[in-house]
Amino acid sequence: MSGCSYDANGRESDLMAHDHAQLIKNIKSGLPKDEVLQDLGDLFKVFGDTTRIKIMYALYEDEMCVCAISELLGMTQSAISHQLKTLKDAELVASRREGKTIYYRLSDDHVKSIIAQGYEHITE
Amino acid sequence: MSGCSYDANGRESDLMAHDHAQLIKNIKSGLPKDEVLQDLGDLFKVFGDTTRIKIMYALYEDEMCVCAISELLGMTQSAISHQLKTLKDAELVASRREGKTIYYRLSDDHVKSIIAQGYEHITE
DNA sequence: TGAACATATGAGTGGCTGTTCATACGATGC
DNA sequence: GCATCGTATGAACAGCCACTCATATGTTCA
Numbered sequence: 001m002s003g004c005s006y007d008a009n010g011r012e013s014d015l016m017a018h019d020h021a022q023l024i025k026n027i028k029s030g031l032p033k034d035e036v037l038q039d040l041g042d043l044f045k046v047f048g049d050t051t052r053i054k055i056m057y058a059l060y061e062d063e064m065c066v067c068a069i070s071e072l073l074g075m076t077q078s079a080i081s082h083q084l085k086t087l088k089d090a091e092l093v094a095s096r097r098e099g100k101t102i103y104y105r106l107s108d109d110h111v112k113s114i115i116a117q118g119y120e121h122i123t124e
Numbered sequence: 125m126s127g128c129s130y131d132a133n134g135r136e137s138d139l140m141a142h143d144h145a146q147l148i149k150n151i152k153s154g155l156p157k158d159e160v161l162q163d164l165g166d167l168f169k170v171f172g173d174t175t176r177i178k179i180m181y182a183l184y185e186d187e188m189c190v191c192a193i194s195e196l197l198g199m200t201q202s203a204i205s206h207q208l209k210t211l212k213d214a215e216l217v218a219s220r221r222e223g224k225t226i227y228y229r230l231s232d233d234h235v236k237s238i239i240a241q242g243y244e245h246i247t248e
Numbered sequence: 249t250g251a252a253c254a255t256a257t258g259a260g261t262g263g264c265t266g267t268t269c270a271t272a273c274g275a276t277g278c
Numbered sequence: 279g280c281a282t283c284g285t286a287t288g289a290a291c292a293g294c295c296a297c298t299c300a301t302a303t304g305t306t307c308a
Binding site: 189190191201202204205206208209223224225226 | 282283284285286287
């Protein structure tokens with residue numbers, strides 16, 4: 001397993017250098033459910049792509065239509081559309097239709113907060 | 125290119141349904157440098173994995189050694205060590221040595237903020 | 249209805265990434 | 279020195295993901 005000497009049943013072993021069992025039990029009880037942790041990872045996965053970051057930044061101030069985003073980023077309409085779907089599935093952007101055009105906007109203030117925190121981290 | 129009718133030179137075209145050129149110029153000037161956007165994506169990529177999320181959550185309250193984390197998550201010491209390296213390279217965790225044992229901790233309050241914001245987003 | 253426009257979507261593909269396995273490194277105690 | 283413990287690391291491999299290409303959907307206008 002882990003390699004260091006602990007007692008898997010929760011009792012302290014003579015070989016133990018530090019008390020794992022109790023610590024682990026405590027931390028384990030404080031952790032969110034696996035499902036939540038999975039969802040959290042999935043959410044940040046959506047942030048973890050430069051194209052999607054650019055899209056979200058583009059929508060930071062105002063809504064934009066798909067072709068404007070495509071032009072702004074110098075990328076295919078198809079590529080952008082696929083990414084917008086990903087963003088929408090994660091409920092990070094929302095859209096409205098106006099004739100043939102579909103305008104996308106950030107759906108949430110969390111998006112800005114998360115990006116802002118990340119920005120702070122890398123620029124400090 | 126994008127498929128919708130805009131004038132690539134920045135002038136309005138008769139076919140244009142909405143004024144891309146000026147909008148794009150404005151937004152483009154407000155965007156962070158490509159390098160920064162790349163770094164932002166790379167940062168969130170680190171958050172975008174369940175194992176690493178679990179590790180960060182485990183370190184939320186207190187530091188832990190590698191083998192304790194391994195045991196907590198029920199994963200190989202090697203797997204955890206690899207992920208800790210990823211986290212350390214992103215400066216999300218820091219470590220200190222105490223004899224043979226190496227303790228890891230969150231290196232930054234941004235980590236907590238980012239996770240907290242993400243948590244809010246998925247649980248609202 | 250048909251043509252043009254704006255966007256969406258499915259399949260396919262190359263590149264990235266998380267885990268495993270084996271092994272190396274560093275510290276402690278004998 | 280040598281054995282052992284705790285951790286790090288390189289190679290290899292499987293699964294995933296962002297883009298491309300072709301095509302479909304939905305809207306407007308004539």
